[in-house]
Amino acid sequence: MSGATAHEPTRMADLMADKNANYWSRATAAEMAEAMRNGAVTSVELTQACLDQIAAVDGTVHAFLHVDAEGALATAREVDAARAAGEDLPPLAGVPIAIKDLVVTEGMPTTAGSRILEGWLPPYDATLTRKIREARMPILGKTNMDEFAMGSSTEYSGYGPTRNPWDLERIPGGSGGGSAAAVAAWEAPLAIGSDTGGSIRQPAAVTGTIGVKPTYGGVSRYGAIALASSLDQLGPCARTIEDAALLHEAIGGHDPMDATSLDEPVPACVDAVYEGRKNGLAGVRVGIITELTGEGFQAGVTERFNEAVDHLRAAGADVVEVGCPSFTYALAAYYLILTSEASSNLAKFDSVRFGLRVEKDTIEKTMGATRQHGFGDEVKRRIILGTYALSAGYYDAYYGSAQKVRTLVQRDFAAAFAKADVLVSPTAPTTPFKLGERVDNPLAMYLNDIATIPVNLAGVPALSLPSGTAAEDGLPVGFQIIAPAHEDARLYKVGGALEHALVQKWGGPLMSLAPELEVAP
């Protein structure tokens, strides 16, 4: 894109020269927006490029549960007409997007990855959906996920797993494996995820993409099917930090329909990206969380982590080590709090108002049979654990203790942020493992989220960006940046500086190293 001032040098010229590549589907959201403004391309062409890519590769990747080609193209046509008429349009107008299937979309199927909601058509839009529509972004469809966002591999989806575009035999992470894979497979430049314990960041890490969990309350949860209400947060998935920042600003902001929504201005994410790229990180204090490095982390993950920290130093940051001793207990506390809240939130799936009904002769038997057939094993495990943690005689020992650990985790963050402006760690302890490897071992599955979970317990914002591939397997490694609550802009400044350094070193974005997917005939 000539005239791209604030953007990274891109490979668009190369891609456009390669007539075999569906190059528009590979553009970044910022490039797409600018090309539309310059009249180089229309939203219909961009949307069709993404739909073509979905048709070509999604039979293999299975990132989508529902594709709405007609609806997306209708929005694209409206945007093109409005642009032709000289209307003032929002920054991302005409840029296609995919939405995780737990965000309700009026008249478009929404299942949260569960068979219990198969065929349900929501009667209203989530606030996030409304904002996407107001941003005039064509909605390509709904992405696959672990059932009710319970999982780290998308294997607990009621509709079959999503595959990692880097290696089709491996997991794309979870629960938002569909959104991350859609972005990594060039099916969509942007997607929406939800992050309760890492479900945006861990999929980003293992697919070589970017995922951001905003400060709790930064993006409205109204109309997002709840997993654990005190932990859930919607956020952006993208291929560049700039794109994530653009989307963050489009979806953030106060919403009277969500009582936990923050009543404060949306953080200036995009400006922070440009500042990080341009000015570097002089005077920024970066804290390495000692509990989230070393033992338990794959050698190649540690190697890429250390290298990224060196880049931060080179950009001018002061790097220190910080201890967060209570993080050792965060995983245990998380699974008690999450399951307690989930057992309550999922009580609404009772065969009465929406979703599946397996009819028996009484309502009680009908509920029992419906939930037996409609829920998968992981959902049943977590509802039962939550029911137990909240039951008389066990409440203090389990749920009560977990809430105290939550206090300790928050205290550790407060102490760490007294010494550092941002904290860093690897996003996940390993590169993506093989499909099926951990599906019957819930405890091993839970360990994926060891570095992402403390963030949700404290409500602070965090971002994952690619830091390269592991030497031993050539698979992507994620780098996590954590900021204090309300300081989301810091993620983008540090992320912008680090991405800039890494892209220069690699000679292009990490995604350019991803293997080409076989295209359906």
Add this chain to the structure above:
Amino acid sequence: MSSLSRNDVARLAALARIDMTDEDLDRLSGQLSAIVDAVATVAEVATDDIPATSHPIPMSNVHRADEVRPSLTQEQALAAAPEAEDGRFRVPRILGEEA
């Protein structure tokens, strides 16, 4: 703290309104027992002097005026119901175990 027994799981599943076959109970109770043992470690550090935190960001109550606002119509609210009758959700028998 002790692990969950098969009977415990059966009782909790009944409370949570999830029917389980014998095979379900066999499969899930072993896994749940291991998970409960792992998460029980929270009690090691949760001493009496630590306050509990239920919400990540400090907030005060949020109120709005008690006014009628636009909402779903009755038709919209019932549209996805497995069964509806006379403007209401229809369900199987609620009272009594015997017909």
